[in-house]
Amino acid sequence: MCSRPAGPYLCSRSIHCNQHQPTMSKEITSRADDYSQWYIDLVRKAGLADYSAVKGCMVIKPYGFSIWENMRDTLDKMFKDTGHTNAYFPLFIPKSFLSKEAAHVEGFAKECAVVTHYRLKNADDGSGVVVDPEAKLEEELIVRPTSETIIWNTYRDWIQSYRDLPLLINQWANVVRWEMRTRLFLRTAEFLWQEGHTAHATREEAIEETRKMLDVYATFAEEWMAMPVIKGVKTPNERFAGAEDTYCIEALMQDGKALQAGTSHFLGQNFAKAFDVKFSTNDNQLDYVWATSWGVSTRLMGALVMAHSDDEGLIIPPKLAPIHVVIVPIPKPLPELDEAATSIATELRARGIRVKIDTDDQNRPGYKFAEYEKIGIPVRLGLGARDLANGTIEVARRDNKTKESVPLAGLADHVEALLADIQRSMFERAKTYRDQHITSVDSWDEFVRVLDEQGGFVAAHWDGTTETEVAIKEATKATIRCIPLDNPQEDGVCVMTGKPSSQRVLFARAY
């Protein structure tokens, strides 16, 4: 394994410490050739994740996990800042719990992994181990697809009085949904996420919480991921199983498909009633509590990739990049280079900038440049004898592939400003693309044409019925992504049925 001194997260021996085998970005399929394959190539070859020995499950590799850690740590702080605390509930849920809320069981029944036995034994024919039929569980256990049931069963014991409210809890966990078809990060059988579960004394307060956490997600998506999102509410058909209202943030990927990046649910009293969670009000009445739940998952990793990256590799916004700056000494045998690189790194680190010095002397600079572009490090500093002589350094930014020579004096200020500029311009670029791909249409022909030729969001009138929504989906594969919050009211007629409508909703083909 690598033994040389390493920068944060990655060793200097090789960019991929875990395999010593950087693959060439030449091998990344271009977006134009096959967007889907581009995504898969990128995820695997930039060291984010890989397929595992288990069908439908992925291995999140060290570099990918370090990005997720940055997401997780940022969100965790945001949750704490809004009054939430973390807790942990069991992976296993008694089967009977899941059936207590009718819509909920309906929504998840088809994709649950079930534990039926608790012991293996050696096969009689010596062929290996088999499930011991003697060890059948009295009550089967479901591997959580989400934790509402086990949590509300617990909340019943935690909540007696209005003084116990609000109860604001989050959990970081893995969940399992037995998907028929999977894609790295976007839909895997097991994934990592956080799920917030809160209890409130009033309907209004719970709705406020639902909206507040949606805002947290939107802020995170836009300010950290540099990914513009549309906040909205789901139609009844797209609503979370067991919710009264599902709010969401919807993002647009570079191929024109939408991606739901986070959801926040107002659960009403559905789970309180299902699990009998009542509290004494301050005027001594008994009432069911009001609930919310909200979550984002490792799916955000997929969103991050598809929102920004290019044919050369990943482009990661500075705020989430495991390494902000890589210094590549152009290795003439020159001790002053190492000294200069170290002193630059020290100066940058003093400002909280995450810096790696590439001390590897095996690979040539050109190779390194390509590798760092592939893994999306926002800023690369090239430092050679020529620079030392001139008192300059080459500064290359990943997002727009520009290079400039800047004076070493004042470099830290320059880099700090540059990182901020990259963060901002990545957002602007994505937002421009997104805004150019919201199209208002008023006829069915136009609706279909825009979906096929431009993609993106299509703002169209809809008669408000699930039947029409489903028919449109069957005809075009487009779904209603959301009804934007504060959506302007406007009279019109449904794009499919011609029935009256009071507002446009956003359709798109989606991940």
Next chain:
RNA sequence: CGGGGCGUAGCGCAGCCCGGUUAGCGCGUCUGCUUUGGGAGCAGAAGGUCGCGAGUUCGAAUCCCGCCGCCCCGACCA
């Protein structure tokens, strides 16, 4: 569950149709030398239950039968 593809060295592949020396090639790895401002060159070396099982044959990576696994497209769902 349908349709398609794949399984041969760490990775990516050729060989299979038409059975026959010691199973090749590229990348990577190791050693040495020369290199180093956009993916280095030369020389040498290591590395293989050809997915698994059974069969046909003098002989199977190759043909037959069975099985397993993974990926992609669709159905389901986000």
